Amino acid sequence: METLLQQIVNGLVVGSVYALVALGYTMVYGILGLINFAHGDVLMVGALVSLQVVLFVQKTWPALGAFPTLLIALVSAMAVCMAMGYIIERTAYRRLRNAPRLAPLITAIGVSFLLQTLAMIIWGRNYHSFPQLIDTTPLQPIAGVFITPVQIIILLSSACLMTGLILLVTRTKLGRAMRATAENHRVASLMGVDTNKIIATTFVLGSALAAIAGVMFSTNYGVAHYAMGFIPGIKAFTAAVLGGIGNLGGAMVGGIVLGLVESIGAGYLGSMTDLCNLPVWAQTANLQETCSNGGSFELLSSNYQDIFAFVILGIVLIFRPTGLMGERVSDRA
Amino acid sequence: MSITLLEAKNVGKRFGGLTALSDVSLTINKGEIYGLIGPNGAGKTTFFNVLTGAYTPNSGEFVFAGSALPYGKPHEIVACGIARTFQNIRLFREMTALENVMTGHHLRSNSTLWGILAQNRHARDEERLITERAYEMLRYVGIERHATTLARNLSYGDQRRLEIARALATEPQLLSLDEPAAGMNATETAQLRELISTIRNDGVTVLLIEHDVKLVMGLCDRVAVLNFGRKIAEDVPAVVQKNHEVIEAYLGSSHAH
Numbered sequence: 001m002e003t004l005l006q007q008i009v010n011g012l013v014v015g016s017v018y019a020l021v022a023l024g025y026t027m028v029y030g031i032l033g034l035i036n037f038a039h040g041d042v043l044m045v046g047a048l049v050s051l052q053v054v055l056f057v058q059k060t061w062p063a064l065g066a067f068p069t070l071l072i073a074l075v076s077a078m079a080v081c082m083a084m085g086y087i088i089e090r091t092a093y094r095r096l097r098n099a100p101r102l103a104p105l106i107t108a109i110g111v112s113f114l115l116q117t118l119a120m121i122i123w124g125r126n127y128h129s130f131p132q133l134i135d136t137t138p139l140q141p142i143a144g145v146f147i148t149p150v151q152i153i154i155l156l157s158s159a160c161l162m163t164g165l166i167l168l169v170t171r172t173k174l175g176r177a178m179r180a181t182a183e184n185h186r187v188a189s190l191m192g193v194d195t196n197k198i199i200a201t202t203f204v205l206g207s208a209l210a211a212i213a214g215v216m217f218s219t220n221y222g223v224a225h226y227a228m229g230f231i232p233g234i235k236a237f238t239a240a241v242l243g244g245i246g247n248l249g250g251a252m253v254g255g256i257v258l259g260l261v262e263s264i265g266a267g268y269l270g271s272m273t274d275l276c277n278l279p280v281w282a283q284t285a286n287l288q289e290t291c292s293n294g295g296s297f298e299l300l301s302s303n304y305q306d307i308f309a310f311v312i313l314g315i316v317l318i319f320r321p322t323g324l325m326g327e328r329v330s331d332r333a
Numbered sequence: 334m335s336i337t338l339l340e341a342k343n344v345g346k347r348f349g350g351l352t353a354l355s356d357v358s359l360t361i362n363k364g365e366i367y368g369l370i371g372p373n374g375a376g377k378t379t380f381f382n383v384l385t386g387a388y389t390p391n392s393g394e395f396v397f398a399g400s401a402l403p404y405g406k407p408h409e410i411v412a413c414g415i416a417r418t419f420q421n422i423r424l425f426r427e428m429t430a431l432e433n434v435m436t437g438h439h440l441r442s443n444s445t446l447w448g449i450l451a452q453n454r455h456a457r458d459e460e461r462l463i464t465e466r467a468y469e470m471l472r473y474v475g476i477e478r479h480a481t482t483l484a485r486n487l488s489y490g491d492q493r494r495l496e497i498a499r500a501l502a503t504e505p506q507l508l509s510l511d512e513p514a515a516g517m518n519a520t521e522t523a524q525l526r527e528l529i530s531t532i533r534n535d536g537v538t539v540l541l542i543e544h545d546v547k548l549v550m551g552l553c554d555r556v557a558v559l560n561f562g563r564k565i566a567e568d569v570p571a572v573v574q575k576n577h578e579v580i581e582a583y584l585g586s587s588h589a590h
Contacts, residue, residue, distance in 0.1 A: 172449050172456070173435070173442055173463065180425045180436045187423045190385055192411035192440030192503045201446060 002144035007267035008260060013151045013220070015259020016158035020213040021236030022243070022251035023165060024206030030246035031182045031202050032097075034104045038088060038111035040233015042081050042207050045115060046214030047224045048123050050077040051130055058131065066133040070219070077211040085207025089200050112233075119226040127225045130218040154216045161209065162252050168205075169248060178202060182246075231306065235262075238313040244326025253324060258309060266305035273299035335362035338538050339384075339415075339507055344393035346376075346383050346562075353379040354562045356393070361507070366529065366539040368553035368570070370546065372582055375559040377542045378420060381511050385417045386410040398506065412440055416505035418496040420512045420542075426485035430476060430495050433484050434467040437502025467502065474498045474528060490521045497528065501537070508532060509540040514548055526552055546583075550574060558582065 021043055028036045050073035057069045092111050096104040134153060138146035169175035177198045180188040185195045217232060218224045239258045243250025275283065275298075276291035283291065290297055300307075316323060339361040346354040354376045361367045369377050382388045384395060386407035395402040403409045416437075425433050442463055444456040471477040474494040479487055487495060493513055500508055510529070514522045522545065529552060533539050543549045549556060550570040557567040560582040566573050573579055 168449070171460075173439055173444065173460065174446065174449050176428070176432055176436045177439050179428060179432075180439075183425045183427060184423060186387065186407075187419070187425070188436070189407040190387060190411065190417060191437050191499060192408050192416075193436065194408045204446075 003267050004264065005143060005145045007264045009145050009147055009151070011260035011263030012256065013154050013259070014263060015239075015256040016155055016162075017213050017216050017220075017255075018232070018236050018239045018259050019252045019255025020158050020161060020209045020216075021232055022239040022255045023162070023248060024210050025237055025240040026243070026245055026248060026251040027178075027202050027206050029240070030248075031178060031185075031199055032093070032104075033101065034093065035108065035237070035245075036093075036203075036206075037105070037108040037233070037237075038115055039206065039210055040229035040231075040236065041112050041115035041119075042084060042210040042229070043214040043217065043232055044119060044224075044226065044229030045084060046077040046081045046211030047130070047218040047228060048119055048128075048214075048226070049080045050074060050211075050215045051128055051218065051224045052123075053077070054131055054133065070133045070215075074212065074215050077215055078208045081207040081211035081214075082204045085203040086200055089203040094196065094199075112229075116226055116229070123224075123226055125226065127223050130222050130224050132219075132222055134219060136220075136222070150220050154220060157212070158216075161212065165205075165209075166248065174198075174201065235306075235309045238309045238316075240323075241321075242312060242316050242323055244323030247323070247325050250323055250325035257324075258312060261312065262305050262308045265308045266302040269300050269302055269304060270296075270298040275299060335365070337361070338363040338398060339540075340396040341380075341384070342393050342396065344380070344383060344395070345391050346379055346388060347391050352562050354383065354390075357559070357562070357564050358393075359557050359564060359567055361538060361540060362555075363506075363538055364533065364536070365554040366533050366541060366552055368549040368556040369540065369542045369559065370544075370549055370556060371559035374561075375582075376562040377559055378511060379562075380559070381417065381509060381542060384410075385415060385509065408440065411503050411505075414504070414506035415509060416500035416503045416507070417509040418493075418500050418511055418513060420515065422489075422492045422496060424484040424492055424495060424499070427483065429481050429483055430471060430487065430491075430498075431464070431467050431480040433495055433499050434470050434502045435463050437470075437499040438463045438466060441504055470498045470502050471495075473501070475524075490517060490524075493517070493525070494528070497532075501532070505537060507538045507540060509542075511542050512544055513541070514543060514545045522548060 021039065024039050025036060028034055053073040053076045054069055057064060057072055088111055092107050093104055096107060135149045138148050169178060177188065177193045180191070180193055181195045181198045189195045213232070217228070235258060236255065239254035240251045241254070242258060243252070243254025274296045275287055276296050280288065287297055337360055341357055341359050344354055344357045345352070357380060369380065371377050379388070383390045386405065389404045397413055397415065402413060425436060428436070442459050444459050448456040468477060468480065471480055474497055476491050476494050476498070479491060484492065484495060497510070497513070514525055517525060526548060529539055529541070541549065541553060553570055555568065556570050556573045558565050558573060558579050565578045565582060566576045
């Protein structure tokens with residue numbers, strides 16, 4: 001029971017980071033019908049830029065506290081990523097606006113490679129350890145569940161960001177213009193909406209969220225790396241598809257559900273695949289000896305938690321391609 | 334002496350080998366209701382699409398309120414003061430009636446991304462003002478009670494009215510209506526006719542494309558007739574109705590005498 005509660009807390013934390021990244025995928029898809037595969041790499045750039053800034057600040061103003069340092073790093077990472085999001089849209093995707101769908105998709109993969117290679121040239125191929133600015137030692141356990149200050153901050157700030165985004169989209173003129181452009185960009189422009197500007201703004205906002213998610217990721221796990229964007233990117237994409245791509249609420253739900261499934265699954269994956277659970281007649285002599293000494297032989301350890309994302313992606317695409325909260329595809333066409 | 338609002342100068346548009354518009358010149362005066370009629374495929378809607386920037390003309394230009402209209406950027410043409418509705422209704426179906434109209438106001442508002450994100454005073458005041466104006470506009474076309482209904486759930490006639498409200502929200506000098514009476518019954522057409530007169534009396538010039546010849550002849554101050562992409566007549570309705578070429582175009586040559 002305690003394991004379950006603990007995994008639920010961990011799942012909520014990692015799930016809310018997935019949700020932030022998934023929002024970027026789903027916003028761009030909703031407005032352009034494009035899967036921006038470079039989105040995960042924007043997260044990576046956010047993490048590495050913030051690392052660089054943290055190191056710089058620590059060296060230049062060592063007296064500055066942990067929170068101001070992290071805040072400066074976060075704001076710089078967001079600024080860099082927003083600029084990058086704008087440039088990517090302007091140079092890579094805008095001219096392909098009316099091209100067949102495959103062209104921008106392949107371009108997105110190209111942009112992803114480009115960003116990874118550039119990051120590799122700048123930051124090298126090694127894993128960098130990200131300074132632990134916020135306490136990562138767990139607080140006093142509540143009902144047997146450990147939670148760290150970093151995790152609490154991640155949960156609260158992503159909840160705020162998601163609420164803010166929902167309000168932005170439903171209550172402001174920018175949100176209305178975004179929804180109008182998503183529904184029909186030709187009509188939107190004939191009604192006076194500068195659709196190029198709205199699309200660029202969408203990329204900028206999505207990139208800002210990815211930068212924040214990147215900083216969260218690195219702060220939580222304590223590492224940054226030039227290829228670190230790939231796995232969170234694919235998982236956030238899965239989350240967006242799971243929730244119904246193009247649907248903001250869906251991306252949030254999808255991210256949380258994926259985080260929970262992955263985390264709970266990882267918690268039990270080891271004991272579920274323990275070969276000692278097999279009936280004795282099916283075990284080899286060696287195995288019997290290990291098991292009788294109280295040992296275990298786990299086929300899949302919790303390191304295999306990534307399989308859950310891909311299994312979910314497969315199942316959703318086969319049985320419910322429009323996702324949990326997705327609209328009927330025929331309505332969009 | 335009337336003031337010219339829009340002047341089309343030798344506008345031409347080809348689609349591959351098909352000439353949809355050739356050398357169309359016409360002049361719309363400020364404050365009038367100007368009708369554009371013609372048989373199916375005469376190029377009326379193409380003229381509309383070229384005027385509103387959905388297509389780029391192959392030749393010629395439009396001079397609006399004294400300056401040439403920009404090509405290729407529909408939202409800039411809307412900013413110049415030309416708004417339109419669509420022959421087959423093109424509302425933002427997943428948005429409420431109110432939000433549709435508010436989207437029309439987008440162009441006439443100026444809060445920035447940062448202002449909106451920070452929700453500063455200007456952004457909040459502007460949002461409140463836009464909401465009020467949008468309600469006013471819905472009241473103007475008579476569908477205020479449906480403000481919070483999703484556009485796709487409105488009745489056909491109300492959807493047509495909402496399109497007009499959304500176009501008016503862009504604060505145009507010229508309102509272009511593409512077959513607004515299509516699919517309407519007699520009562521709805523009569524109401525529409527009243528609405529168009531009101532709009533004109535409130536100072537907006539109206540360009541009306543219509544199939545319903547009776548509506549056009551009764552409502553318009555001047556009428557131009559297109560046939561096979563060329564203008565064959567332009568005058569007050571009474572004169573156009575007697576024009577041989579027009580009768581021929583509509584009814585075939587045997588009726589022309």
